[in-house]
Amino acid sequence: MHIELATAPSAADLKTISQGIQSYNQEHLPDQLVFEPDTRFPAFARNEQGEVVGGIRANAFWNYCIIELLWLSAQTRGSGVGSRLMAAVEAHAKAQGFNYMRTETLDFQAKPFYEKLGYQVYGELADCPKGHTTYCLIKAL
Template identity: 65%
Template sequence: MHIEVTCSPSKEALEILSKGIQSFNQKHISDEVVFEEDTKFAVLAKDENGTVQGGIRATAFWNYCIIELLWLSEDTRGLGVGTQLMEAAERFAKSKGFHYLRTETLSFQAKPFYEKLGFTVFGELPDYPTGHTTYCLVKKI
């Protein structure tokens, strides 16, 4: 067996990995879940000129909506825009049949914000990145 580390895997190699895990998963969960397509979406906050001032990037599958990132421009912070974005993402996730929101935030970012919105911490990664903590949060919707 030859072990290879690559930063540029071929499409074919990635497809083999995806098909392999799907095949394994089929032994444990229904095909409907195994082959469920990811739902990728964004929620954007735009100013009167149509310029993006903040937003959310998310992916959802297997009854979880994962908030990959939430960003707000300096000018929009503290104005309730983040809460509006999260509420819109939650409504969208619910409308698509997802039951949970999940996210991660760093110790210098938005843990209190997410907790105010009903998220609870289910895990911590200390010293990730070095000198900080990553918090994993979840909310049932």
């Protein structure tokens, strides 16, 4: 047995891993869940010049929509842009049939923001990254 860490894996090798977990999952889940494609989508906030000043990168599958990244430029923070972006993403996720939103945030990032929007902490990772706490949050749509 040879263990290899790949920083530039081939598409074929990545596909083998995906198909392997799908095959295993088929033993426990209905096919429509096993073979459901990821639904990746962004939401952007643009200023009057058309420049991106904030955005969300989301990925949805099964019955969850996961906020992978949320960024707001310094000039847009606290102006309601983040809440408007979240509302747009949540509305899209709900319209697509997803039941829950999930995300993670660090202790110096947006935990109070998410809680204000109805998210609840369901887990904490202490000292991750070192010296900080990662909070895992969820919200039912």
